[in-house]
Amino acid sequence: MSGHMVYFANSSSQCGGVDVRDAYTDSQLTEMGITITGESADQKIQTLVAARLFGAKLLGATWATSLGGAVIDAYKKAVGSTDLIVLNDDIPTSGNCATIGGTVTCHHAPGIANTIHEMFHVFDNHYRDLSTTDDGKCGGGAGCWASNYLPQEYINDVSGYQCAKVRCIAHPPSYGGYDSSEAFANLGQNWVLDATNVDVGNSGFKGDFGDTLRNWMNTNMPTFLKNMGY
Numbered sequence: 569m570s571g572h573m574v575y576f577a578n579s580s581s582q583c584g585g586v587d588v589r590d591a592y593t594d595s596q597l598t599e600m601g602i603t604i605t606g607e608s609a610d611q612k613i614q615t616l617v618a619a620r621l622f623g624a625k626l627l628g629a630t631w632a633t634s635l636g637g638a639v640i641d642a643y644k645k646a647v648g649s650t651d652l653i654v655l656n657d658d659i660p661t662s663g664n665c666a667t668i669g670g671t672v673t674c675h676h677a678p679g680i681a682n683t684i685h686e687m688f689h690v691f692d693n694h695y696r697d698l699s700t701t702d703d704g705k706c707g708g709g710a711g712c713w714a715s716n717y718l719p720q721e722y723i724n725d726v727s728g729y730q731c732a733k734v735r736c737i738a739h740p741p742s743y744g745g746y747d748s749s750e751a752f753a754n755l756g757q758n759w760v761l762d763a764t765n766v767d768v769g770n771s772g773f774k775g776d777f778g779d780t781l782r783n784w785m786n787t788n789m790p791t792f793l794k795n796m797g798y
């Protein structure tokens with residue numbers, strides 16, 4: 569499934585006055601545990617594409633059999649439920665989205681890359697809720713974020729991404745609040761979009777350090793899912 573994009577027809581199919589495309593999008597989102605407030609029908613499709621890419625990336629790895637065989641199951645098990653609220657004027661335009669627990673609030677509708685970045689914050693929080701070990705990463709007992717595992721030297725080095733700007737990493741180090749959880753969400757968004765055709769010039773990895781980042785995710789995501797009980 570890796571690298572396989574799931575797109576939806578851009579024209580609406582009307583049957584008996586019901587927009588079949590919108591109904592399909594809504595039912596898929598519901599099945600994935602995603603509720604959305606404030607997005608248009610087209611924006612919802614972008615969110616669904618983001619979630620499906622995330623699930624497909626997980627299933628593309630041979631170790632993912634414990635997640636079940638469906639994109640929906642893989643996404644739901646890893647990320648849990650997600651509540652996306654758009655058009656929240658409390659969030660500055662520059663930051664666009666903020667995630668607390670499973671709730672993502674955004675100033676305006678996020679694009680696919682930004683959406684996956686926020687989904688990685690939700691994954692990080694879901695990981696902390698479910699993991700039963702800290703592997704010595706956060707001072708004893710459970711309660712670690714997956715992002716606690718990120719090597720310190722990766723956090724401020726963005727040279728493995730296509731660019732150091734928000735187009736390539738939704739939360740660049742130049743923004744306030746940059747920390748290991750932001751670095752991990754940046755890494756996750758590029759890991760999911762790596763080898764897809766989503767904004768090719770601004771997603772995925774480059775160079776030797778990019779290879780290192782990709783390999784780190786390929787190696788550590790199975791550990792994270794195992795620690796979550798999958």
Ligand SMILES: [Zn+2]
Pocket residue numbers: 685686689738739749750753
């Ligand atoms: Zn972020």
